[in-house]
Amino acid sequence: MITVEHLTKRYGPVAAVDDVSFTVEPGHVTGFLGPNGAGKSTTMRMICGLTPATSGAARVLGKPFPALANPGRRVGVLLDAAAQHSGRTGREVLTLAALMTGVDRRRIDTTLDLVGLTDREAARRVGQYSLGMRQRLGIASALLGDPEVLILDEPANGLDPAGIRWMRDLLDDFAGRGGTVLLSSHLLREMEAVADRIVVIGRGRVVAEGHKDELLRQAGTFARSTDDGALALALRQGGVGVEELATGGLAVEAEPLDVGRAAAAAGVVLAELRAADSRGLEDLFLELTADDARAQTRMEVPA
Amino acid sequence: MTATTPTRDTRTTRAARATADLRPVSFGTLTLVEWRKQLDTRAGRWMLAVIAIVTAGVLAVMMAVNGGNHSFSAFVIGTTTPMAMLLPIVGVLAATSEWSQRTALVTFTLEPRRTRVGLAKVVGAIGSGLALLVLTVGLAALAHLLVVAFRDADPAWDLTLHAVALLALTVVLFMAQGVGFGLLLRSTPAAIVTLLLVPTLFGLVGGLVPGMAEVLPWVDLGTATEPLLFGGTLDGAGWAHLATSALIWVVAPLVGGLWRVARSEITSS
Numbered sequence: 001m002i003t004v005e006h007l008t009k010r011y012g013p014v015a016a017v018d019d020v021s022f023t024v025e026p027g028h029v030t031g032f033l034g035p036n037g038a039g040k041s042t043t044m045r046m047i048c049g050l051t052p053a054t055s056g057a058a059r060v061l062g063k064p065f066p067a068l069a070n071p072g073r074r075v076g077v078l079l080d081a082a083a084q085h086s087g088r089t090g091r092e093v094l095t096l097a098a099l100m101t102g103v104d105r106r107r108i109d110t111t112l113d114l115v116g117l118t119d120r121e122a123a124r125r126v127g128q129y130s131l132g133m134r135q136r137l138g139i140a141s142a143l144l145g146d147p148e149v150l151i152l153d154e155p156a157n158g159l160d161p162a163g164i165r166w167m168r169d170l171l172d173d174f175a176g177r178g179g180t181v182l183l184s185s186h187l188l189r190e191m192e193a194v195a196d197r198i199v200v201i202g203r204g205r206v207v208a209e210g211h212k213d214e215l216l217r218q219a220g221t222f223a224r225s226t227d228d229g230a231l232a233l234a235l236r237q238g239g240v241g242v243e244e245l246a247t248g249g250l251a252v253e254a255e256p257l258d259v260g261r262a263a264a265a266a267g268v269v270l271a272e273l274r275a276a277d278s279r280g281l282e283d284l285f286l287e288l289t290a291d292d293a294r295a296q297t298r299m300e301v302p303a
Numbered sequence: 304m305t306a307t308t309p310t311r312d313t314r315t316t317r318a319a320r321a322t323a324d325l326r327p328v329s330f331g332t333l334t335l336v337e338w339r340k341q342l343d344t345r346a347g348r349w350m351l352a353v354i355a356i357v358t359a360g361v362l363a364v365m366m367a368v369n370g371g372n373h374s375f376s377a378f379v380i381g382t383t384t385p386m387a388m389l390l391p392i393v394g395v396l397a398a399t400s401e402w403s404q405r406t407a408l409v410t411f412t413l414e415p416r417r418t419r420v421g422l423a424k425v426v427g428a429i430g431s432g433l434a435l436l437v438l439t440v441g442l443a444a445l446a447h448l449l450v451v452a453f454r455d456a457d458p459a460w461d462l463t464l465h466a467v468a469l470l471a472l473t474v475v476l477f478m479a480q481g482v483g484f485g486l487l488l489r490s491t492p493a494a495i496v497t498l499l500l501v502p503t504l505f506g507l508v509g510g511l512v513p514g515m516a517e518v519l520p521w522v523d524l525g526t527a528t529e530p531l532l533f534g535g536t537l538d539g540a541g542w543a544h545l546a547t548s549a550l551i552w553v554v555a556p557l558v559g560g561l562w563r564v565a566r567s568e569i570t571s572s
Contacts (some may be wrong), residue, residue, distance in 0.1 A: 050408065071414075080405065099339070
């Protein structure tokens with residue numbers, strides 16, 4: 001469980017994170033979504049006590065992160081996979097974390113196995129790792145302490161499609177066992193595949209929060225008929241918004257039942273009638289952050 | 304790298320272990336981890352190896368010149384100048400590598416009590432320094448043994464425990480100073496240059512200013528530690544000079560560095 005309340009971070013006059021509040025529930029994978037520079041990483045660093053908040057508070061498992069005794073055993077954190085000493089071997093990185101948190105050294109092998117790093121790869125220095133291997137090592141070190149909560153910043157970055165699939169299964173499994181997962185990404189497709197709850201942030205503010213399916217569901221109906229023109233006319237006469245699609249068919253701002261009634265009344269034969277396609281996360285994302293983008297452009301125009 | 308499908312072990316169930324038995328990371332553990340971090344990279348191992356090699360080199364030269372006729376304590380003293388130059392760098396690296404290698408992010412999420420991490424670095428660095436001092440004294444003893452055995456030098460096992468204790472004190476000061484400058488400046492080159500140049504320049508410039516000659520011993524660590532490094536003794540004024548100059552060049556940077564680490568933002572860039 002992670003609780004973020006009115007978290008704000010100002011750098012001079014600029015608010016990198018502006019009054020952000022959300023909760024991350026156990027048993028779910030919560031995606032933290034936003035364009036680059038939206039404040040995702042700053043928020044995550046504030047949650048982990050690395051960046052002091054200007055105002056507001058974040059609690060992990062009911063406490064501010066720095067107040068957790070041996071936080072490595074309660075919360076697995078990966079904030080930057082590249083942030084490892086290039087001269088250490090992968091195994092040494094995990095050994096240091098195991099020594100620090102008091103985890104049984106045998107768990108190093110279990111965890112390496114879990115993230116799919118071989119003994120030979122673990123014996124190589126991190127400087128020779130690909131970004132994907134660093135991500136796996138970072139996830140290994142997050143999982144090492146057998147935590148209840150995972151906080152991962154852009155963990156899919158650098159993973160190939162098989163790696164993303166693997167991570168989705170891993171996080172599903174973790175959440176399925178009652179774990180709490182917060183992961184950030186600007187990669188919408190990965191997020192669509194991995195997360196079941198989503199918090200969208202744009203220019204430091206939360207612009208949407210909720211269940212993925214709810215956020216993606218789009219109001220309206222798609223209809224196709226033997227005479228789209230006549231159907232559109234009938235619907236418009238009833239005061240309903242209609243858009244004739246270039247690809248054929250109508251996008252109607254009404255429930256399917258109402259469209260069916262209108263078709264029956266107008267004597268038009270329906271060929272297809274269903275709720276509108278759920279929009280992709282990408283559309284949602286662009287729509288939600290469009291206002292911010294415009295506001296920014298306006299600000300940049302000299303007065 | 305294989306894409307294994309995780310079926311278990313991402314986390315054990317809550318019943319499998321109690322959260323209550325989790326204790327905070329102890330200072331001893333932190334110190335051992337910080338000490339290990341000084342030795343588990345090539346850079347760190349090389350730094351210590353270079354010091355050992357330089358020490359051995361100085362001893363070899365001393366064995367060759369002047370008929371090798373040097374006492375045990377002369378051999379030890381001969382090695383202290385390179386030690387004094389290089390040891391603080393070990394302390395600097397212990398601190399700056401967290402930023403130059405960006406590991407601070409991981410270190411301070413595993414132990415958010417940052418001041419303890421900084422102090423563990425100091426203690427770990429002192430451990431490395433004292434281990435090197437023991438090695439140096441051992442090598443000096445070997446060198447003296449060799450010149451006595453093979454070059455007919457007069458045996459003079461004259462190193463006093465007092466002199467060793469003063470050397471150990473210097474090591475403690477230099478290591479703490481290195482970590483302090485490292486924590487304060489966070490950049491390896493900046494910290495090393497500052498550490499080696501500033502006190503020297505300070506001493507030089509201070510010497511040129513009229514009236515500074517009397518003040519200098521109180522504020523120049525180089526002057527104050529000279530008797531410690533070269534087998535001298537300290538009188539009351541000497542101890543007072545050491546105390547004030549260590550306050551300026553060791554305690555102040557260390558406190559400043561710890562304060563900066565405790566307050567600042569830890570980022571990955």
